[in-house]
Amino acid sequence: MELVVAILIGVLFTAAVYLILSRSLLKIIIGTGLLSHGAHLLLLTMGGLGGLAPPVISEGVTDFADPLPQALILTAIVISFGVTAFMLVMAYRAYAVHKTDDMNQLKGNDEHD
């Protein structure tokens, strides 16, 4: 099971890197979304996917899931959701002001010498 998820994470990272390296601003933001999905899945997998029972300690339960990665992933998801929302708004503003979403035209080193 871990192996399958590891391959899935690898695919997500590959797609994310490809998208982040593209020129269109929107694709870059989607890329960061995929990147954080990959990171979150990795976080979940690293705790081990085993464990039959939910992480509630009760009589006779010995094989329960690790609760910590679940708590961490929740925090990380919320944060990346907020940052992505902020980025989308800012990208829209940048597009409205600069009239382009091509990163090549947003280089801008013109004013220092």
Added chain:
Amino acid sequence: MINLPLLPIILPFLFAILMLFFKENVRIQRALSLVGVIISLIASFYLLVTVKSEGVLAVTLGSWPAPFGISMVSDMFSALLVTTTLLITLFVVVYSFTAIGEEREKFFYYPAILFMVTGVNGAFTTGDIFNMFVFFEVLLIASYLLIVLGGEKKQLRESIKYILVNVVSSALFVITVAYLYSVVGTLNMADISVKIAEVGQPGIITVIAVLMLIVFGVKGAIFPLYFWLPGSYAAPPVPVLALFGALLTKVGVYAIMRTYTLFFTHNVGVTHEILMVVSVLTVIVGCVGALAYFDLKQIIIYNIVIAVGVILFGAAQMNEAGISGAIFYLVHDMLIKGALFLLIGIIIYVTGTSNLRKMGGLMKTHAPLGWFYLIAAFGLAGIPPLSGFIGKLLIAQGAFEAGNVWGSIIILASSLIVLLSVIRIFIYAFWGEPMELPKTKRKPYARMMLPTIVLVVLSVLYGVGTEWLIPYVTDATDVLLQPSIYIDAVLK
């Protein structure tokens, strides 16, 4: 007062929330931000004194037993940095009253500063590696707001890059924490240290150490990950730049120093060698950048990169002189970078440009500005008895003791380049034929000078009063060099 380590985090947060209710009323916002920062500063001084008398303070939230709950730990190192952070924030806030403009003040400028300070102090204080990630995000999100606030063309363009770089490095942070968790099975920093010591740092932990260096190196702007810094930092107005330059990169430096003294101490031949080589390269590229530009902001921004290299070079020595030099230099650099950015902000206000070629002869019209700039410049370069001297002396001493002669020669030589780069500003801006100045009022100039002068004087006192600071820095050094002090305090 068992919650004392939390006060410098919670108080700015509380005041920031209060300020959100007074969006249009600039006067109340100013008063609240001033009061909030001063109260937090008093709390942090009290914390500093308590840590000095009672040793490392640790609070585990929710009264869970130590490795399970989130620990907040104030040792001398973090208490010193928390206090310096609030001190700088105080001066930048007072400076902003005149410099930032009412439009930005009405769009949550002061709350953003205090939210950022919450994140910075939290990152300095936390004793839990995932909680450090959360506090990094708190300070980053506030810094995203600060860097883009105002919505100028250049700001929008540069903040996209700033956010993108930080989002990627945050994802890397999560990945690194995941790897670390899968190996040691704990997130509490003291507990991680114990577990790594038990298994004796196998190869995988060294890989994680290098990953951590990359994650924090992006935030702290080390070679070759500093590429985003010069462009992004030049975009926001000067008070924001002063905050970023004085505080944000230092959080990355702090995190590297903390992890490399607490976790990864069993394979120093690899990890600290990498850190040392990278820090020397950071100094060299910083020097090239500082000499390459004719733009005031860019010159000082590249000096941030140099300072990061110098501090990490000291930290990489792992002996008493090197580490205490790094701590001295870290606090010095926060103070002096704050002062220098505020000073060049005034120069830019007076001349209306940040291009050195269009300036000249300011000494005739603005003599005090020139003299205080000169003092700050000498302090940055480390001319005794000013503030940069003791740190650099100890770092060089530590490097010679550890046998890294070439590295320390490069560090010492970089002082000359630093001096040259800042004196170039002095020569171009203050000497020569006076240029036609745009009409500016004398009153804002005086109001901006006041906090700046006090900050410069403080940095001079920091240099002259080194003798009194040595006990504090010795305590901080002891905690970093003997992780057992930190571990015992947290795990009791």
